[in-house]
Amino acid sequence: MSSLKARHWRSRVGASASGLTAMVATLFGLVLVTFVIGRAMPVDPVLAIVGDRATPDVVARVRLELGLDRPLLEQFWIYLHHIARGDFGTSVMTGQSVVADVLHFFPATMELATLAILVAVLVGVPLGVLAAARAGSRLDAAVRVISLTGQSTPVFVQALLCLLVFYVKLGIAPGLGQQDIAFDGLVPSVTGALVIDAALDRQWDVFRDALAHLAMPALTLAFVSMSMIVRMTRTFMLDALSGEFVVTAHAKGLSPLRIVWRHAFGNVAGRLTVVIVLAYAGLLEGAVLTETVFGWPGLGQYLTRSLLNADMNAVLGATVVIGTVYVVLNFGADVAYRLLDPRVK
Amino acid sequence: MPTRREFLTSGAALAAASCLCPLSANATPRNIVVIGKAIDGIVNGFDPAEAYDASADVLPNLYRTLMIYDRSSPGQLTGDLAERVDVAPNGLSYRFTLRQGLKFGGGAPVTAQDVAFSLQRAVKMNKSPSFMLTQLGLNASNVQDAVRASQDNVVTLTLPEIRASGLVLATLSTTVTGVVEQKTVMAHDVNGDMGNLWLRKHSAGAGPYRLLDWQAADHIILGANAGASMQPSLPRLAIRHMGEPATELLQLRKSDLDIARTLGSDELHALAGDPAMNIIGTDALALIYVQMNKATPMFQKREVLQAIKWSIDYESIAAHVTPGLWNTWQSFLPKGTPGALTGKPYRKDVAKAKALLKAAGYPDGFTITFDHPNTWPYPDIAQAMQADLAQVGIRLQLLAGDYAQVLAKRRARQHQMQIGRFAADHIDSSSFASYFLPNTDDSDAAKVKNGAWNNHFVDAGLTAAALAANRELDTARRLAMYEQMQRDFWEAAPIAFLLQKRDVAVARQGVTGLAIGPIDAYTHYSGVRKS
Numbered sequence: 051m052s053s054l055k056a057r058h059w060r061s062r063v064g065a066s067a068s069g070l071t072a073m074v075a076t077l078f079g080l081v082l083v084t085f086v087i088g089r090a091m092p093v094d095p096v097l098a099i100v101g102d103r104a105t106p107d108v109v110a111r112v113r114l115e116l117g118l119d120r121p122l123l124e125q126f127w128i129y130l131h132h133i134a135r136g137d138f139g140t141s142v143m144t145g146q147s148v149v150a151d152v153l154h155f156f157p158a159t160m161e162l163a164t165l166a167i168l169v170a171v172l173v174g175v176p177l178g179v180l181a182a183a184r185a186g187s188r189l190d191a192a193v194r195v196i197s198l199t200g201q202s203t204p205v206f207v208q209a210l211l212c213l214l215v216f217y218v219k220l221g222i223a224p225g226l227g228q229q230d231i232a233f234d235g236l237v238p239s240v241t242g243a244l245v246i247d248a249a250l251d252r253q254w255d256v257f258r259d260a261l262a263h264l265a266m267p268a269l270t271l272a273f274v275s276m277s278m279i280v281r282m283t284r285t286f287m288l289d290a291l292s293g294e295f296v297v298t299a300h301a302k303g304l305s306p307l308r309i310v311w312r313h314a315f316g317n318v319a320g321r322l323t324v325v326i327v328l329a330y331a332g333l334l335e336g337a338v339l340t341e342t343v344f345g346w347p348g349l350g351q352y353l354t355r356s357l358l359n360a361d362m363n364a365v366l367g368a369t370v371v372i373g374t375v376y377v378v379l380n381f382g383a384d385v386a387y388r389l390l391d392p393r394v395k
Numbered sequence: 396m397p398t399r400r401e402f403l404t405s406g407a408a409l410a411a412a413s414c415l416c417p418l419s420a421n422a423t424p425r426n427i428v429v430i431g432k433a434i435d436g437i438v439n440g441f442d443p444a445e446a447y448d449a450s451a452d453v454l455p456n457l458y459r460t461l462m463i464y465d466r467s468s469p470g471q472l473t474g475d476l477a478e479r480v481d482v483a484p485n486g487l488s489y490r491f492t493l494r495q496g497l498k499f500g501g502g503a504p505v506t507a508q509d510v511a512f513s514l515q516r517a518v519k520m521n522k523s524p525s526f527m528l529t530q531l532g533l534n535a536s537n538v539q540d541a542v543r544a545s546q547d548n549v550v551t552l553t554l555p556e557i558r559a560s561g562l563v564l565a566t567l568s569t570t571v572t573g574v575v576e577q578k579t580v581m582a583h584d585v586n587g588d589m590g591n592l593w594l595r596k597h598s599a600g601a602g603p604y605r606l607l608d609w610q611a612a613d614h615i616i617l618g619a620n621a622g623a624s625m626q627p628s629l630p631r632l633a634i635r636h637m638g639e640p641a642t643e644l645l646q647l648r649k650s651d652l653d654i655a656r657t658l659g660s661d662e663l664h665a666l667a668g669d670p671a672m673n674i675i676g677t678d679a680l681a682l683i684y685v686q687m688n689k690a691t692p693m694f695q696k697r698e699v700l701q702a703i704k705w706s707i708d709y710e711s712i713a714a715h716v717t718p719g720l721w722n723t724w725q726s727f728l729p730k731g732t733p734g735a736l737t738g739k740p741y742r743k744d745v746a747k748a749k750a751l752l753k754a755a756g757y758p759d760g761f762t763i764t765f766d767h768p769n770t771w772p773y774p775d776i777a778q779a780m781q782a783d784l785a786q787v788g789i790r791l792q793l794l795a796g797d798y799a800q801v802l803a804k805r806r807a808r809q810h811q812m813q814i815g816r817f818a819a820d821h822i823d824s825s826s827f828a829s830y831f832l833p834n835t836d837d838s839d840a841a842k843v844k845n846g847a848w849n850n851h852f853v854d855a856g857l858t859a860a861a862l863a864a865n866r867e868l869d870t871a872r873r874l875a876m877y878e879q880m881q882r883d884f885w886e887a888a889p890i891a892f893l894l895q896k897r898d899v900a901v902a903r904q905g906v907t908g909l910a911i912g913p914i915d916a917y918t919h920y921s922g923v924r925k926s
Contacts, residue, residue, distance in 0.1 A: 094799060094800075094802075094803040094806075097799055097802050097803050097806060099438055099439070099523075100523045101447050101448050101523050102802055103447075103523070103524075103526060103820075103830075104523045104526065105525075105526050105529070105842070105843070105844075106841070106842060106844055107521070107842075108521060108522065108523055108525070108526075111521070141611075142438055142439060143437075143438045143439075143611045143612070144440075144610075144611040145438075145439045145440045145592070145595040145596065146595075146596070154610075217649070218645060218649070221649075225646055225649060225651045226642070226646065226651075227613075227614075227635070231423065231427065231429050231614065231616075231633040231635065232423070232424040232427055234608065234614070234616055234633065235607060235608055235616065342638070345613075345636075345642075347610060347613045351612070351613075355435055355611065355612045358435070358797070359435070359436075359438060359799075360797075360799050361438075
C-alpha cells in the first residue's frame with residue numbers, strides 16, 4: 051500500500067516538475083515576445099524622452115544611452131543578462147529603476163485584488179452552493195441573474211456607475227485615488243498596502259480614509275469575480291449533487307447539510323480552487339480598467355502610462371512581473387488541483 | 396429566515412445610515428491648494444537642467460531665475476534674482492547685480508556663484524532644454540569663462556557672439572536657467588552627474604515651494620520652502636493628475652479640486668454662468684498650425700500652398716471645434732509676443748483657392764495624406780480641414796497616431812501634410828522665428844532640425860532675416876524686422892497657422908491669487924489663497 055502511495059506521489063512530483071519546465075519556457079517566450087513588440091512599436095522612445103526641440107546631438111546621445119543603436123539580437127541578449135540579475139533598467143518616465151517602480155505600484159494592485167477576491171470567495175462560494183442545493187428555486191434564479199449581470203456588464207461600466215451613484219449622486223463614497231491628498235506622506239511605507247501600513251502605524255484617520263477609498267474599486271472588482279465564481283460553483287455543485295455518491299449518502303441517511311458541504315463540496319473543491327486562483331491572477335493582471343476609472347495607483351495604471359509614453363523598460367518590466375505572477379499562480383493552481391483531487395495523475 | 400418586510404426595512408436603514416455617516420469628507424483642507432491637471436507628460440522629473448515641456452509650470456515655483464515675466468507690463472521682463480542688469484553697448488557683455496537677502500530653502504544665501512554654477516551646469520549636462528542656452532553661443536568648453544561670479548552678488552555673462560538683448564534676457568527667464576544651490580546639489584553628485592538623479596525627485600531652489608513628492612502621472616506635492624526668502628500664501632500645494640476633462644470637472648464640482656487646469660471646451664461651456672466657479676484665462680504663446688512638406692511635389696508650388704491657406708474655414712474651426720480654448724490666429728508670432736501682427740489675411744474663399752490650384756496645374760485637385768495626433772482637438776480639426784479642402788478638390792487621407800509617433804514621422808520628414816503645435820520657451824519673438832524660419836542646411840545631417848527643416852522649407856531671405864534679428868541690438872529696428880518676416884512668411888511658407896491657445900483655469904469661489912502666465916514657465920502658484 052505504501053509503495054503504491056509513494057508511486058502516486060512520485061508521479062505527481064514528476065508532473066509538477068514538467069510543469070515547472072513549461073513555466074520557465076513560458077516566461078522566456080513572454081520576455082521575447084514583449085521585447086520584440088516593444089521594439090516594433092511605431093513610437094520612437096528617444097523622442098518621447100527628449101521632446102520636439104532637442105538638438106540632433108542630444109537625440110543621438112540619448113539613443114546611445116538607451117543602447118538603441120545596437121542590433122536587435124544584441125539588445126535582447128543584453129536585456130536577458132540584465133533581467134537575470136534582477137535589473138530591468140530605469141524608467142524614463144519616473145527616472146528611477148523599474149524594480150523600484152514595480153515595488154511601489156504592485157502592492158496597491160495586490161491590496162485591491164486581494165480584498166476583491168476575498169469578498170468574491172466569501173460571498174460567491176456560499177451563494178453558488180446554495181443556488182445548486184436549491185436548483186430551480188427563486189433564490190437560484192436570483193443568483194443566476196446577478197451572476198449574468200456581473201459577467202455581461204463590462205467592468206469599466208460598473209465602475210463608472212458606482213462612481214455616479216455613490217460618489218456623485220449620494221456623496222457617500224470618496225472620490226478617485228488611494229487616499230485623500232491631505233493624508234499624503236503621513237504614513238511610512240512598510241508593506242506598500244496603504245490600509246495595512248496605516249494600521250501598523252496606528253494612523254486611524256488615514257486607515258479609515260484609505261479603507262473608504264479602497265471599498266468601491268475593490269467591491270466593483272469583487273462583483274465581477276464573484277459572478278464568475280458563483281456560476282462555476284453552482285455548475286460544479288449541480289454536477290456533484292447528481293452523482294451516485296450523493297444518492298448513496300442520502301440512502302445512508304446523512305443530513306442534507308453534511309451531504310452538500312462535506313460530500314458534494316469536497317468533491318468540487320479542487321476544481322473550484324483552480325477557478326479562484328485564476329480569478330485572482332486575472333485581478334492582479336487585469337485590473338487596468340478599474341484602476342484607470344478609480345485613479346488607483348496600481349501596476350495596471352503604471353503599465354498603461356508607460357506604454358503611452360513609450361517607456362519601454364517600464365513596459366517590459368511590468369509585463370514580465372505580471373506574466374510571472376500569472377504563470378506562477380497558474381502553476382500553483384495546477385499543483386493544488388493535483389494534490390486536492392486524487393483522481394488527477 | 397427574514398421576511399420580505401424585515402429585509403426592506405433593514406435595507407432602508409442601511410441606506411439611511413450610510414448617508415448619515417458618509418465615507419467621504421468633501422472639500423479640500425483649508426491649508427492645501429489642490430490643482431487638477433494632466434501631468435502624465437512629465438518625464439524624468441524636475442531637474443531644471445533636464446525638465447522640459449509638461450513640468451514647466453511646476454519649476455518656476457521651485458526655482459527662481461535672473462529674469463521673470465513682468466505681470467504689470469505684459470510682454471516685458473523684469474528682474475527676479477537680478478536687481479539690476481547692465482548691458483554693454485556692444486551687446487556681448489551682461490552684468491547682473493543680485494538682490495540683497497535672497498535665500499534658498501534652509502536659509503543659505505543665494506550667491507553669484509550659485510547662479511553661475513546653475514547656468515554652467517545646464518550647458519555642460521547638455522540635456523533637452525540646453526538648446527536655449529547653446530543658441531546664445533554657449534557650449535561646454537566656453538561656458539566656464541562666459542558665465543562668472545565676478546563678485547559675491549554680481550554675475551557676468553560674456554557672449555562669444557552678438558545676440559539681441561531681448562533674446563538673452565528672455566532666455567534667462569526660462570526654467571532651464573533656474574538657480575540651484577550648488578552645495579546641496581553637489582552633495583548628491585553620483586558619478587559626475589552633478590546631482591541630476593537626485594534633483595529629478597527633489598529640489599534645491601530659492602522658490603516659494605520645495606518638491607515633497609512626485610508620483611509620475613499621479614500627483615505632485617509641493618511644500619513651503621522653509622527658510623527661503625519667498626514664501627507661499629498656503630503651505631502645501633498638490634497637483635493631481637487628471638486624465639479626463641470630464642472627471643476633472645466632476646471633481647471640481649464635488650470640491651475635491653480647488654483649481655482645474657485642463658478642462659476642455661465642453662466642460663468650460665458646462666461651467667459658464669456657474670456662480671460657484673471663477674474662470675481665469677490668458678492668451679498663451681502656443682499655436683496650432685498645418686505644415687506641408689516641400690518634398691511632396693505639389694507643395695513646391697507657391698499657388699498650392701496659397702490655395703490651401705485660402706481653403707480653410709478658420710473661424711468655423713475656432714467657433715465649433717475649440718470654442719473658448721483656441722482662437723483664430725494666422726501669424727507665426729502669437730498675440731502677446733513683441734512685434735506680433737494681429738491681421739488675419741486668410742479666410743475661406745473656395746473660388747480663389749480653386750483658381751490658384753488651376754494655375755498650379757491641379758484643376759482637379761489631388762490626394763494627400765494628413766497626419767494628426769489622436770488626442771483632442773486634433774482629430775476634430777483634421778476632420779474639419781478634410782471637409783474644407785474637399786470643396787476645392789484636395790482630398791485628405793487622415794492618419795491618426797500617437798503624438799510621439801506623429802512627431803517621429805515629422806522629424807524623419809516622412810509626412811506629406813501634418814498638424815502641429817508649438818509653444819514658446821520664452822517671451823521673445825525669436826522663440827517662434829528661430830523654429831519656423833531659418834534653414835541654413837537642409838541636408839539630413841543638419842545640426843539644426845527645426846520646423847523649417849522638417850518641411851524642407853528653405854528661403855534664403857527669411858533665413859537671413861531671422862538670423863539677423865537674433866543679432867539686432869536696436870529694439871525698434873528688430874520689431875520692424877519681425878513684422879516684415881511675418882508678411883513674407885504668409886506668402887512663402889508651407890505652414891499655415893490656425894489657432895492660438897487661451898490658457899484657462901477654473902477656480903472654485905473663494906480661491907484666488909492664481910497667476911497664469913502666457914507660458915507655463917511664467918505661471919506661479921505661490922499667491923493662491925482660500926477664503
